[in-house]
Amino acid sequence: MNRRAVVSVVTYGLLALAFVLGVIWFFWPENSRWEPAVNSLTLVAGLTGIFVERLTAEAERRTEVLRSVADELHENTRLLNDDRFSPDAPTARQVYPRLVVSAVDLALVSGALGLRRDAELVGQLHRWRDTVHLFNRRLDLTEISTFSNTISAAELAAFHRALHRENSYFAATREKLDKLLGALPGL
Amino acid sequence: MTEPVPVIRKLEHALADDDFAWSLVLTGEDQTDKLATLTGDLRGPFSTTGDGKQITSGFSYWGIGPTIAWANATNDPFYLVMKAGAESFQRHWRKVRPHVENGGFHVVSLGVGTGVKDRTIVSDLRRQNRNMYYIPVDMSSEMLRMGTQPVRDARFPVAQVLPVQLDFSIADNMEELAEMLARLVGDEPILFTLTGNTLANFDSDEELLGTLTQGLRAQDRLLLEVASTTRLDQETADAAADEYHQTRAFAEFVTSALRYNTDLKINNELVKFVGEVEDDDALLVKILWQNDTGDEVRMELPDHTEVVLPIGDTIRLYTTRKYSTTRLKRLTEACKLTPVEAIQSQFRYTRRPNPFGLELLLLAPEAAGEGARSLADDIWAT
Numbered sequence: 001m002n003r004r005a006v007v008s009v010v011t012y013g014l015l016a017l018a019f020v021l022g023v024i025w026f027f028w029p030e031n032s033r034w035e036p037a038v039n040s041l042t043l044v045a046g047l048t049g050i051f052v053e054r055l056t057a058e059a060e061r062r063t064e065v066l067r068s069v070a071d072e073l074h075e076n077t078r079l080l081n082d083d084r085f086s087p088d089a090p091t092a093r094q095v096y097p098r099l100v101v102s103a104v105d106l107a108l109v110s111g112a113l114g115l116r117r118d119a120e121l122v123g124q125l126h127r128w129r130d131t132v133h134l135f136n137r138r139l140d141l142t143e144i145s146t147f148s149n150t151i152s153a154a155e156l157a158a159f160h161r162a163l164h165r166e167n168s169y170f171a172a173t174r175e176k177l178d179k180l181l182g183a184l185p186g187l
Numbered sequence: 188m189t190e191p192v193p194v195i196r197k198l199e200h201a202l203a204d205d206d207f208a209w210s211l212v213l214t215g216e217d218q219t220d221k222l223a224t225l226t227g228d229l230r231g232p233f234s235t236t237g238d239g240k241q242i243t244s245g246f247s248y249w250g251i252g253p254t255i256a257w258a259n260a261t262n263d264p265f266y267l268v269m270k271a272g273a274e275s276f277q278r279h280w281r282k283v284r285p286h287v288e289n290g291g292f293h294v295v296s297l298g299v300g301t302g303v304k305d306r307t308i309v310s311d312l313r314r315q316n317r318n319m320y321y322i323p324v325d326m327s328s329e330m331l332r333m334g335t336q337p338v339r340d341a342r343f344p345v346a347q348v349l350p351v352q353l354d355f356s357i358a359d360n361m362e363e364l365a366e367m368l369a370r371l372v373g374d375e376p377i378l379f380t381l382t383g384n385t386l387a388n389f390d391s392d393e394e395l396l397g398t399l400t401q402g403l404r405a406q407d408r409l410l411l412e413v414a415s416t417t418r419l420d421q422e423t424a425d426a427a428a429d430e431y432h433q434t435r436a437f438a439e440f441v442t443s444a445l446r447y448n449t450d451l452k453i454n455n456e457l458v459k460f461v462g463e464v465e466d467d468d469a470l471l472v473k474i475l476w477q478n479d480t481g482d483e484v485r486m487e488l489p490d491h492t493e494v495v496l497p498i499g500d501t502i503r504l505y506t507t508r509k510y511s512t513t514r515l516k517r518l519t520e521a522c523k524l525t526p527v528e529a530i531q532s533q534f535r536y537t538r539r540p541n542p543f544g545l546e547l548l549l550l551a552p553e554a555a556g557e558g559a560r561s562l563a564d565d566i567w568a569t
Binding site: 138141142145152153154155157158159161162163165167168169170172 | 516519520523524525526553561562563564566567568569
């Protein structure tokens with residue numbers, strides 16, 4: 001059981017107990033010790049309730065951030081499966097779609113990911129961010145080269161081949177993306 | 188009883204300490220067939236433009252007479268293109284060398300020429316690969332003997348030289364040669380060289396390049412040297428024709444095949460050097476003998492039959508070209524060859540800027556993939 005669940009159980013437990021004591025006090029009001037008992041219980045529940053609220057807000061933020069990262073990764077998978085990246089695409093010069101990392105960037109700066117709990121995931125996101133930047137940079141270079149005036153059909157074909165080679169950066173990026181999607185905690 | 192030892196195995200030792208000038212040649216074709224081809228080519232239809240009767244490339248160097256004439260032409264100090272070509276080759280080769288230096292290449296020289304360029308290539312490559320073979324291929328056994336001399340003089344071991352007499356412009360021959368070479372060297376790479384603008388001498392240069400490409404495996408490379416031009420107009424074409432016209436030794440050489448194989452009396456006045464623009468991307472120079480004597484001329488062929496040459500009829504003696512970059516690109520693309528390196532430079536022996544020069548290309552078959560690391564591969568490497 002995690003911290004948030006323990007604190008919630010304690011809070012609601014205390015409140016429930018206070019309620020039960022309050023009801024008993026109502027029917028048998030002659031015992032003057034009911035009052036401090038109910039008061040103390042509600043006071044403690046009020047205090048722990050603050051922690052419950054904080055922990056819940058944190059968890060919600062983390063879920064939101066992770067969901068947006070997952071959405072972005074799915075979007076990137078779709079981009080990598082784009083027709084322009086297909087091995088069957090004609091070897092013509094073209095502008096390629098770029099991978100996006102804004103949700104990952106936001107996730108990393110938001111502080112919503114736990115220091116200890118998500119340490120491994122944070123490391124992976126940092127590496128993914130680098131991969132995407134280098135991948136996009138390679139697309140830039142490919143476009144600059146293929147859109148130059150002097151390129152021959154053979155050179156265009158060489159770019160097509162280089163992109164779809166088994167050990168190309170494209171394949172490595174796709175593999176990294178699949179791995180990252182697998183590593184994301186279930187939401 | 189011991190097994191008999193094949194003579195070829197003993198030959199190496201038998202020749203090792205012999206001072207006599209033996210030369211070993213592997214002959215691939217029946218030479219009678221070649222003579223029949225030459226005779227057939229000279230029996231072509233009437234043409235005033237040099238497109239009927241002709242001496243095809245290879246036959247210009249076939250036999251001892253043409254070989255001697257060729258050797259004289261190359262030594263002629265007035266044949267400036269030859270001299271400038273030899274110098275520019277050294278410069279260009281230095282830039283191409285790093286691509287093939289460490290690959291452990293064997294060298295197959297197609298159309299051996301004077302052998303001076305081969306000497307440069309072979310000496311450089313042998314430094315990294317002591318076990319390399321040098322296999323010069325030519326249609327003419329006389330050219331092979333003459334052309335391998337510079338390599339032998341450079342102390343390249345004779346036991347690693349295998350001259351092959353074969354007409355490599357025939358697709359079947361090239362296929363057989365490629366198979367034989369593959370059995371000889373296994374998976375080791377071969378550098379094929381076609382230097383000295385040899386490609387330009389063939390009627391269909393694209394067909395020849397295609398034939399040669401068929402023989403290339405993914406690990407092999409083709410070193411191609413061609414004459415280049417930066418201008419394409421009739422004036423430049425005339426200048427290209429003039430370039431060959433200037434040396435007497437060259438005229439002697441182009442007519443030598445005809446002199447040697449027929450009884451035609453050749454007056455150098457009747458030899459024409461015609462330049463034209465071919466397909467808008469190259470200059471074509473045809474060297475022809477034309478019957479301008481005002482009478483019919485009779486010519487006896489090697490098979491003792493006679494051919495009548497009417498007034499105006501021509502015999503094409505030699506074909507050469509100067510290529511533009513566009514044409515080279517078209518040729519290499521059509522033959523599915525990828526340039527690994529291409530270096531071009533203009534001739535500098537004239538006072539005025541010269542449109543002519545030489546280009547040295549190192550080509551890889553398109554299937555090479557892994558071997559030839561292109562810009563694209565570098566960008567997409569992990």
